[in-house]
Amino acid sequence: MNRQQNILQTLDWKTITVYLILVCAGLICIYSSVYNNEHPSIFDMSQRYGMQIIWIATAFVIALFILCLDIKIFTVLSIPLYLLTLCLLIFVLVSGLEVNGSRSWLSIGSIRIQPAEFMKIATALMAAYVISEHGFKINSMTNIIKMLIIFIAPIGLILMQKDTGSALVFSSFMIMLYREGMSGWIIIGLLYLSILFIVSLLLPAFETICILTALSMLIYIILNFNILWKSIKITFVFFIGLIFAVFIRNEADIKMETQYLILIYAAIFLSILLISYKGRISKLLFVAIFFFSSVFISFSVDYVFNNFLKQHQKDRIEDMLNMKVDLQGTGYNVHQSKIAIGSGGLFGQGFLQGTQTKFNFVPEQSTDFIFCTIGEEFGFIGCLIVISLYLLLLFRIIIIAERQRFAFTRIFAYCTFGILFFHFIVNVSMTIGLIPVIGIPLPFLSYGGSSLWAFTIMLFILLKLDTKR
């Protein structure tokens, strides 16, 4: 009795309230997006909204069950759970169900589940268990290898299922690693690489190299901030020399493309600088390495893009970057999704009044594109409310994380934060065309048992852990 009361008092009710609102909002949106006149009852089990009610009810049962478990079980079971889910993934690869081109579904009777959704939880638990071990140092080589194995095993299996979206979700563990001591430069570096990737695809080689040259010189000036004047002078000399080199090329009628001219000139200039310039070589070397590796990556991007990516992946990237417009083909989803959201206006068309929603203009509307329903029927205000709810939930999770005595709970909380953050930001961004389409659901709102269960389990494990703060 005493223990029971204790749980109710220490449970984070604010988070639970946000969770309940989001789940109910999800049900309403699913009802609206698959609504038809023949099945007006929300409890109609032949329709998706009827099914979603079952999923929600079972999710509540699971949540209650988790709250009743002993807290130790999560640490004890993290390794077996991780291994078990990995086995499930392998099993799916062997005898899974293929839906929309990815073999990621497991069919048990009439119920279909997606083990990848549960893999996220198992990996989070596993990572929390390993990192929270006494004496764990994130920078030691053995630990790095351990971590790599923990993450790469599920990512590899999921990629083999051709479920790129779910695999990308694992990158959200970076946030936890960052919080646990990993250098922020790694994230900045990765972001830089992805921007470089986009710029290389969007701009011709010449302009890319011009930008990189300018950027390198800027970095050089910043690195040598204590000798600002001198570094500016050197940058100035560099550019004057560059113009001179271009002039000579034109006069001598040498047939060489400007980008290669810049590359050769930069190499010569840096060599002269290295020889004549004693001391602070490390900074100079850094800029040189930055410049030439960037150029190398940029040149490889086109090659990789043309030779390694699959057609649908290329199409998605090309659509997002507006490299070619094909509204009837691959750009169709996003185009329709943007129309639906855009047509909502400030206050929306009203519940069940959205024409784009009602007549199936947006594919996958009850699952990955559920945000369209909110956008069209409830407008900017509706979107704002839903986004605020997510923001609130994310803030609560950070608050919960930061008040823990045990590292395990904190690490798990950051994993949860990362996964929810990634799902939320990526899903909403793709529906409004900010990033390419990555097929991952919107947590708690999208239709589907696996994802609702997985997110519920994750959140309630965290809430249970939190009761022992």
Add this chain to the structure above:
Amino acid sequence: MREIENKNKIVLFATCLAVFIIIAKLFYMQVINDEYKQTAKRNALYYQTQYPARGLIYDRHKNILVSNQTMYDITVIPREISSFDTLELCKILNVTENFIKQSLTELAKKYKNKGIANYQQTPIVKHISIDAYTKFQEKSYKFPGFYTRAYTARKYATKSAANLLGYITEVDKNDIASDNYYQQGDFIGKNGIEARYENELRGQKGVAIYTRDVLNRIQDRYKSGAEDSMAVAGLDLICTIDSALQNYGEKLMQNKIGSIVAIEPSTGEILALISSPCFDPSLLDEENRVNNYKKLVADSYKPLFNRAIMSSYPPGSVFKVANALIGLQENVLTPDTYYSCAMGYHVGRSVACHSHHSPINMTQSLMMSCNAYYCHVFRSIIDNPEYENIYDSFDKWMEYCMSFGFGRKLDSDLYGEKNGRIPTTTTYDDLHGKNRWKSLSIISLAIGQGETGCTPLQIANFMATIANRGHYYIPHTIKDIDGKGIDAKFTQKRYTMVDTVNYEKVIDGMYMAVNAMGMGNTAGRAYVQGLDICGKTGTAENPHGEDHSTFACFAPRKNPKIAVAVYVENAGFGATWAAPIASLIVEKYISGTITRPYEEERIINANLLNKIKIQ
């Protein structure tokens, strides 16, 4: 520890930044940009145009001339086509297998190139018969993806008046650009009454708005039809044409090039307007237009050229009546003014005349169509000492001509009416130099030659003016628009600059020209007993070959019922062809029977096409 604290703040900051970007984009899409809302409407709403029935056209006796008929097309929705029995389809539609295959591949190309979704209906076999339509309906289940489309097109009850009635076609880019009422697939009147009364005939399209789903399938009425509008049928027109007379005129003009215009003087209503060669208006109906239009355009006799209102012929001797009227009004001529004629007017360039007794008075001059007499008259008008110089007197003469309706559009409701030509002082300044011309240099004007040109409509209107003794009503082709009457400008009397009394004086001469047998009258061939036709022949010299035979008249002398102008191109003397044709028209209209079947037969059987020089 501080570093850690910073790290969670950085995480929070990054989260907020990402959310801010999303909200900014949402705000732009939903609140600022309107484009998505428009696209959404186009996406989900289907505007089905409700086509109104085009107004019908009746003749003056309420006989139907132009009505509507339903046409049937076979259309396809490419994505719905699955295997079907091509042979059976061809049999039903009476087309070859090749045709179907070719059309389908062409269609596929079109869809590919234009990026049209392949779930839209497009016609593939046009204008199938009602039989084929019903047969297809019965068996349509065998041909998935094939549908029928019904729409209304024009049907002609008459075989004449093609240029007068005009025709309708599907709108082209220019039509759509100039009037946003029109959309692709609409019909618009081209030429004739169809074009001139397009706004009255077309009615008002309605629209039924439906919601549709992503596969273009119609779902429901949008807002239960609250924003729908009904189609309003076009207005029916009763035109002034007497179709019996029109048919008769076209029959008389067969194998001749030229024009007949008949006007009711008391109203200005056009009773018949014939431009020969004539053609059956059905040649340009929906079913046949594509094949025939090019042929008609290529025809060297130019059947599409409406000579009655577009062709500017030299008026010839008919113009002597105008000069007589001007002379009388200017007091330089009286009915008793005598001039002599010795086979012509031998001053200056010399104008020849035929042999007749001399001297003659004005009545006789009209009766015998004396050239010399009108050279005298014209010179006395132009050299009138009342005026300071030739410029003033010529301007006055021109004003008179304009008041008769020459040299300008009559502002009728005929589509494509032309000005004709009356020279101005500048014309002669350009020709001869300023102050370097005098009445003798322009003496051809005396007898309606030289720089003058009149359309048959203008001549007929001039006859109506004389019949009315000094006024006319603007000629028009429409008697009534759906019981609402016609434009007030058509019911207003237009006076000329010549007084009524002077008209009576020239009518004497015109009467004698037809009726004074044995006295050297020129238009005896137009004589019909009891009809009191008053008329004037003309033989219009022209650079295109033999003279045009013209005759203009009205009848009867008292209470005239009809005014007629006839032109037969390159046919020679006015008396030989134009006069009998005009008299037959008058007789047909007034008494309904023909007293001279031999004359009628001669005219109908005459083939004067070989006289035409094709340019």
